[in-house]
Amino acid sequence: MAVSPSGFGPLLRAWRDRLSPADAGFTATPGRRALGLRREEVAQLAGLSVEYVLRLEQGRARNPSAQVVGALARALQLSRGERDQLYRSAGLLPPRDGTVDTHVPPGVQRLVARLGDVPIGVFAADWTLVWWNPLWSALVGDAALLPVAERNLARALFGDGIARAAMLDISSERGQDAFEASIVADLKDAVARYPADAGLDALVRDLMATSETFARHWATRTAAVQHATDRKTVRHPVVGDILLDCDVLLVPGADLRMVTYTAATGTADADRLDLLRVGGVGASRA
CATH class of the missing domain: 3.30.450.180 (Beta-Lactamase)
Structure with a gap:
């Protein structure tokens, strides 16, 4: 199932904008314009390229893997419910109960x-x-x-x-x-x-x-x-x-x-x- 540009990308941007750099382990330098995380910081946290994160946000990259979505959910410090929403917006089923959980609160x-x-x-x-x-x-x-x-x-x-x-x-x-x-x-x-x-x-x-x-x-x-x-x-x-x-x-x-x-x-x-x-x-x- 393809990723809807009105779903996965906007969620990614909204949750990136709300996360404090300090809570993610970054130092907010004077003059920083971004209130939340920069794209390159999300990419660094999730182990992805900045270009790939940009294409995901813009809806140009479709069908991210479950591993990619899981890494982004952890990088953005999503709750379990938000994590499941991100999986569904990517056309994926959230991790099932009864399997090893990799969600980090x-x-x-x-x-x-x-x-x-x-x-x-x-x-x-x-x-x-x-x-x-x-x-x-x-x-x-x-x-x-x-x-x-x-x-x-x-x-x-x-x-x-x-x-x-x-x-x-x-x-x-x-x-x-x-x-x-x-x-x-x-x-x-x-x-x-x-x-x-x-x-x-x-x-x-x-x-x-x-x-x-x-x-x-x-x-x-x-x-x-x-x-x-x-x-x-x-x-x-x-x-x-x-x-x-x-x-x-x-x-x-x-x-x-x-x-x-x-x-x-x-x-x-x-x-x-x-x-x-x-x-x-x-x-x-x-």
Whole structure:
């Protein structure tokens, strides 16, 4: 079904105009004329080209994919109802109940944008990265450079594609085997709760076929501890090794995990994290 110029484009423009740059993680500079987000900022947040966003707004680009619409909905911090309206205006069915939800509530996005001194990544139940802030990119790499399908922690750990090649060397204090087992345990839990999710089923099948380690963890009958608090060493190519506390926070009312990295004030690790923060890279993205 084609996109109606009187539907998708006007919605995109109206919701872009109403979103505060500060709430999206941008600094409003003096003399800024746009009250809301600029097109290039929406494009940056959604991982799209500015030209494509312009063509969508003007109705010259038709039939955007579900991935594109979902990325725009997150970039514009839409409510669930508004997200569904955007999908329908694009001639698409909104995400069904009973599938892994990648919707990030606006309040969570504002929180991630404003906590600029803490690296934060927001993950769906299948460990797909759906939102992150600039310091997260500076610490572990900019996920916007990866195809959407590769922005998944399980693919980075066990796959043989771009995600694995791009993953930094990060070691867990609990040991790599325990960390890998905890991610597989989370996926098992997700499969039990979302048996109709085709994407999750495809993820598990792919990893079963390509990774003996994943298959071994999946086959074990011993209950593994799901991924939560840990201490990790990030071997960063610019500032060197950084030992950080890694905490996984659940978002009430949404099946999302917020992963944070912090270091104690006054430590060499905190200083290295500050170096990354001062350097800065990009804005939070979807």
